[in-house]
Amino acid sequence: MGRSICETYPSQDAGNDGFVIDYEAELSYWRSHYRSLPGCAHLRLEDVRPAIKVALDACLRARGRALDEMWDSTQVRYQRLRERSCLEWSQARAAIETVWNRVHDHGAAPARMPITLEGRMRQTIALR
Numbered sequence: 001m002g003r004s005i006c007e008t009y010p011s012q013d014a015g016n017d018g019f020v021i022d023y024e025a026e027l028s029y030w031r032s033h034y035r036s037l038p039g040c041a042h043l044r045l046e047d048v049r050p051a052i053k054v055a056l057d058a059c060l061r062a063r064g065r066a067l068d069e070m071w072d073s074t075q076v077r078y079q080r081l082r083e084r085s086c087l088e089w090s091q092a093r094a095a096i097e098t099v100w101n102r103v104h105d106h107g108a109a110p111a112r113m114p115i116t117l118e119g120r121m122r123q124t125i126a127l128r
Contacts (some may be wrong), residue, residue, distance in 0.1 A: 007036065007037075011082075019059065019060060019062070019063075019074070021056055021059055021060060021103060023046050023056060026052075026056055026099075026103065027052070027053075027056075029049075029102075030048075030052045030099065031045060032051065034048045034049075037051075037094070037095040037098050037099070038091070038094035038095060038098060039087070039091035039094060039095065040091070040095060041089060043086065046084075046085070047083075047085045047086050047087050048085070048087060048095060050081045050082045050085050050087070050092070050095050051077060051078060051082075051085075051087055051091075051092040051095040051099070052083060052094055052095070052099055053081065054074060054077050054078045054092070055095070055096040055098075055099030055100050055103075056068070056075050056099065057077065058070055058096065058100060059100060059103045059104070061073075062102060067096075067100050071093070074096060075089060078096070082100070099122075
């Protein structure tokens with residue numbers, strides 16, 4: 001548990017908060033825990049994956065904004081990406097909020113190097 005999944009990097013851009021997510025670690029976590037998302041206990045991962053990816057995307061696009069300020073664009077993104085998922089928007093919204101909260105609740109900390117896990121470099125996605 002002690003490992004942080006997100007860190008902030010000092011940014012040169014005033015409009016960029018430098019938020020970084022270990023995207024692969026998050027996807028790996030949710031592959032094992034997606035049934036704990038609201039309304040997802042009986043769904044397949046394929047039905048839930050679009051909501052998870054949209055949530056991670058929203059974290060990266062936030063640039064300091066709260067999720068409440070981003071629901072319209074997040075819904076449009078979800079509708080575009082959901083493909084054949086049986087997860088309706090109301091369920092997806094609750095799942096997105098849960099994923100968002102997990103990323104932000106792990107606490108962003110100042111960092112100068114990308115996230116490492118057991119000495120290996122992990123794929124990170126940053127707003128640059």
